[in-house]
Structures are given as structure tokens and as C-alpha cells.
Amino acid sequence: MAPTAPITSLIQPHLLQLSPYQAGKPLEELARELGLTDAIKLASNENPLGPSPKAVAAIQAELAHLHRYPDSHVYYLREELSRHLGVKPEQLIFGNGSDEILDLLVRAVVPPGGEVVSTAHSFLMYGLLTQAVGGVFRAVPLKDLAVDLEAVAAAITPRTRLVLLNNPNNPTGTAFSRKDWEAFLATLPPTVTVALDEAYIEFAADPEVAQGLPYLAEDRPLVGLRTFSKAYGLAGLRVGYAYGPSALMECLNRLRLPFNVNRLAQAGARAALGDTEFLARTRELVWEGREFLTRELTRLGVTVVPSQANFLLVAVGRPGRQVYEAMLRQGVIIRAMDAYGFPEHIRVNVGLPEENQRFLAAFRTVMGL
Ligand SMILES: *Cc1c(COP(=O)(O)O)cnc(C)c1O
Numbered sequence: 001m002a003p004t005a006p007i008t009s010l011i012q013p014h015l016l017q018l019s020p021y022q023a024g025k026p027l028e029e030l031a032r033e034l035g036l037t038d039a040i041k042l043a044s045n046e047n048p049l050g051p052s053p054k055a056v057a058a059i060q061a062e063l064a065h066l067h068r069y070p071d072s073h074v075y076y077l078r079e080e081l082s083r084h085l086g087v088k089p090e091q092l093i094f095g096n097g098s099d100e101i102l103d104l105l106v107r108a109v110v111p112p113g114g115e116v117v118s119t120a121h122s123f124l125m126y127g128l129l130t131q132a133v134g135g136v137f138r139a140v141p142l143k144d145l146a147v148d149l150e151a152v153a154a155a156i157t158p159r160t161r162l163v164l165l166n167n168p169n170n171p172t173g174t175a176f177s178r179k180d181w182e183a184f185l186a187t188l189p190p191t192v193t194v195a196l197d198e199a200y201i202e203f204a205a206d207p208e209v210a211q212g213l214p215y216l217a218e219d220r221p222l223v224g225l226r227t228f229s230k231a232y233g234l235a236g237l238r239v240g241y242a243y244g245p246s247a248l249m250e251c252l253n254r255l256r257l258p259f260n261v262n263r264l265a266q267a268g269a270r271a272a273l274g275d276t277e278f279l280a281r282t283r284e285l286v287w288e289g290r291e292f293l294t295r296e297l298t299r300l301g302v303t304v305v306p307s308q309a310n311f312l313l314v315a316v317g318r319p320g321r322q323v324y325e326a327m328l329r330q331g332v333i334i335r336a337m338d339a340y341g342f343p344e345h346i347r348v349n350v351g352l353p354e355e356n357q358r359f360l361a362a363f364r365t366v367m368g369l
Contacts, residue, residue, distance in 0.1 A: 014077055014134045021128060025333050039331035041357045045170070045200070045311050047233035048351040051268070051286060052278040055234060058271035059113050070263040076126045077261075077270050081241065084273060087216060090246040093253055094261045097241025098199060098227040102164075104252040105223060105242070109193045110161045118164040119147050119157045121172060121341050123197065126164045135161075145172035145313070149184040156192060165186075167210055171340050173200075181210035185222075193221040193248070197244045200309035202231035202279065203286050217343050218245045222233040226369040230310060231282050232272040239265040255258025286310045289350035296360055300369045313350040314335070316367065320346045323366055330362035 008016060024043030031037050074094045082089040095101035102125060110116055112134035118126045120139040130137040140155045147169055156163065170174040188194065188298060196212040212224030223244035229235035239261055242249070261269075272278070293312055297304045303315040316323050323346050324336035337345040348359060363369070 012134070014131060018128060018131055021124060025328070026336055027324040027333065030328060031150070032073075032320055035327065036331045039328075039333060040353050040358060041333040042349045042355060042359055043333045043335045043347075045230055045309070045349045046235050047230065047281055047282055047310075048289075048349075048355060049233060050235075051233045052272040052275040054233075054275040054278065055237075055272040058247070058267040062263050062267035064358065065263060068263070070259050070261065072260075073259045074261055074266055076265050077273070077277045080270055080273055085213060087213075087243050087244060087285075088102045088246065090250055091216065091243050092241055093244075093256070094239065094241045095256070096240075096260050096262075096265075097229060097238045098197070098225040098242065099125055100260060101225055101240060101242045101252065102126070102195070102197070103256070104255050105193070105195055106130060106133055106162065108134070108248070108251050109236045113159070114161040115157060115159045116164055117152060117160050119152065119166075119169070121165050121169075122143075122164075122168050122338060126166075132315045142172065145232060147176050149176055149180045153184055153187045153227060156189065158191075160189075160192050160220065163192055163194045164197065165194070166199070168200045168204055168308040170200065170309065171303050171311070171335070171337060171342070171345075172225055172313050174310040174313060175204055175206070175209040175308040176306065177208045179208070184204075185215060186313075190234075193223065193293040195223045195225060197225045199225070199227050199230055201226065202283060203290075203310045204304045204308040205287055206308060208239055213243065216243055216245075218247070220245065221248065228269045228272055231270070231279060233278070233282065234265075234268055234272055237268050238262075239269045285352070286350045289353065289356050292353075293348070293350060293356055293360070298362075300364065300367070302367075302369075311347055313342070314346050314348065316344055316346055318344060320344055323363075327362055330365060332359050332362045334359070 011019045027041050030039050078089045106129040110133050115136045116130040117138045120141050127137045140151045225242045225244050227240035305313040321336040327334050335347040
């Protein structure tokens with residue numbers, strides 16, 4: 001075959017603009033690059049307690065069965081989660097992380113040229129997934145660093161197919177209230193699907209924070225997405241889920257690849273779901289650490305956005321990327337926020353008490369405070 005065209009000319013044009021998702025720097029990478037072996041990572045909102053010990057034991061027991069394909073229907077986790085949430089088993093779908101389900105949802109409801117309305121300064125995956133299907137991404141500005149549901153509603157047009165919201169919102173940590181959420185839902189045209197990404201909902205201490213679950217209905221195009229990656233301590237296992245009307249979940253189920261949630265993930269997630277003590281300990285740790293870091297950082301004179309999540313967005317008054325780089329050399333991995341549209345902010349997640357102390361010490365050194 002004679003070469004005729006550059007490979008990139010064979011690729012759909014809208015895909016050539018895609019930029020890869022920038023993940024937090026892994027500890028292993030920092031060790032390779034700077035030789036730092038005692039570094040700490042507070043960059044990806046992971047659980048500082050590690051995985052639930054019950055999940056680890058369940059995964060170990062499952063190892064002997066790795067020659068078998070997993071249950072593609074995720075029967076047991078589905079049954080247990082349906083009881084836990086009070087939803088029908090067919091109102092659930094599972095994914096290789098909730099990211100996978102977001103991808104399925106966007107593919108299911110957004111045609112080329114269809115609009116996705118979301119907010120500025122939110123999870124970067126929303127824009128990337130929209131671009132991947134040739135959709136048009138509309139990012140509604142925040143108001144005082146919080147999601148402005150009235151402005152989101154006003155941005156909906158006849159071409160809007162999906163509204164993607166994150167509550168509490170990554171990376172601001174802010175959350176909208178049940179009252180605002182109900183008012184928003186009441187204005188929605190019936191042709192628009194709403195996805196509420198609740199990756200951090202377990203960390204919301206305020207009972208007024210809006211959730212999707214009470215509004216689940218077979219005739220309402222509302223999907224809530226949750227994950228075992230954060231509060232349940234299983235980010236490396238890759239398992240998330242969504243609840244929604246069964247007709248929509250059934251469509252996503254047909255769209256997904258078979259065996260998308262592996263055996264270890266199913267076993268680990270089941271055990272983690274049952275480990276209520278671990279979840280309670282995680283929340284206590286996060287709430288205490290969040291308060292501690294907010295207080296101490298405020299005392300240093302930097303502005304901290306009040307957070308309902310397990311991380312803080314911090315205004316540093318200088319390029320956040322410089323602070324990030326300097327913190328790396330101190331062996332503390334945090335996140336620069338320029339890619340999220342905050343060039344002078346950093347994001348740090350709550351760690352163990354000694355990790356929080358170490359972050360503060362490094363931060364003072366780097367900032368000269
Ligand atoms: C971490 C995170 C997720 C969860 O991703 P998984 O694929 O389940 O690990 C989803 N949404 C947001 C906003 C997140 O920050």
C-alpha cells in the first residue's frame with residue numbers, strides 16, 4: 001500500500017484538538033524525577049487512610065478466581081447497593097470509575113453539535129468528554145466561586161442535551177443547596193438530561209447540600225454519579241456507579257463494554273460498602289483536617305474557599321504553578337490550578353494529621369510566611 005496521507009489526516013478533526021486529562025503527579029513519578037522517596041501526595045483527593053481493610057481482605061480472597069471473567073451484570077454489588085440506596089437494581093449502572101459512566105452518558109445523549117451545559121472551573125473531564133463526541137461545551141461562569149444554578153438554567157438552549165453539575169464542586173469545594181437545586185429542577189425543559197456528579201457527597205457535612213437521590217424518578221432524566229474512589233478509599237481499583245431512570249441505565253448498559261468492572265473491583269467495592277466504620281472514620285478525619293487546614297491557612301493570610309469536600313482551593317496571590325513546583329521539591333505533591341482556570345490558586349486535599357502538618361510547613365517555606 002502506497003503511503004498517501006499523514007496519519008493525523010485520517011482522524012476525525014474534532015479529536016485532534018483533544019488534550020489528555022492531566023492527572024495528579026503519582027508518588028512513583030516524583031521518586032523517579034527527584035529521587036524523593038518520603039514524599040506525600042495531597043493532589044488527587046484520595047483517602048489518606050488508605051483502602052478499607054475489609055476491602056483489602058475481600059480482594060485478597062478474590063485473587064484465586066482471577067482466571068474467571070467477572071460477573072458482567074455485577075449482581076451482588078448491585079443488590080447490596082440497591083438496598084443501601086433504596087433504589088431498584090435496574091436503576092443502577094457500574095463503571096470502571098464513575099468517569100466511565102460519564103463517558104457512556106455523554107455518548108448516549110449528546111449528538112454531534114449538541115450542547116452540554118456545565119460550569120466554568122469544574123471537573124476537566126466534562127469538557128473533554130463533550131469534545132470527544134463532537135459536542136459543544138458551554139461553561140457557565142461561577143458566582144463568588146460557587147455554581148450559579150440560575151445562570152446554568154439561563155444558559156440552556158433548544159440544542160442543550162445534557163447539563164453536567166458537580167456537587168460539591170471540584171475544584172472549588174463549594175456546594176449548592178437543596179432549595180436552589182429544587183428551583184433549578186423545576187425550570188428544566190423535559191428534553192434535557194441532568195447529571196449530578198456526587199464524587200464528594202460523602203464529605204458534605206451540611207445537611208442542606210443538594211443530592212440527586214431524593215429526586216430519582218422513572219420519568220425524570222436525572223442521573224447521579226458516585227464513586228468508590230474517594231470516601232471509600234479505592235481510587236486505584238476503579239469502580240463507580242450511577243443511579244437514574246431504568247430506561248436510561250439500560251441504554252448505558254448496552255453501550256458499555258462487557259466486564260467493565262473487574263472481579264477485584266466488585267469484591268472490593270462490596271466489602272467497602274459494608275465497612276461503615278471505615279467510612280465514618282474517613283469522614284471524621286476529613287472534617288477535622290478540613291477545619292484545621294482552613295484555620296491554619298487563613299491564619300497565614302491566604303484565602304481559602306469554604307469547602308464541603310475533602311480538598312481546599314487556596315488563593316496564593318502568585319502563579320500557582322510556581323508554588324506547586326516548589327512544593328514538589330519539598331516532597332509535597334499538591335495541584336496547580338491553571339488548567340482549571342485558576343492561575344493563582346492551588347488545590348490541596350486533606351491528609352493524615354501529620355501530612356497536613358507537613359504540607360503547612362512546606363507551604364510556609366515556599367511562600368515565605
Ligand atoms: C474523582 C472524581 C470523580 C471520580 O472519578 P472515578 O473515575 O470514579 O475515580 C468524578 N468526578 C469528579 C469531579 C472527581 O473529582
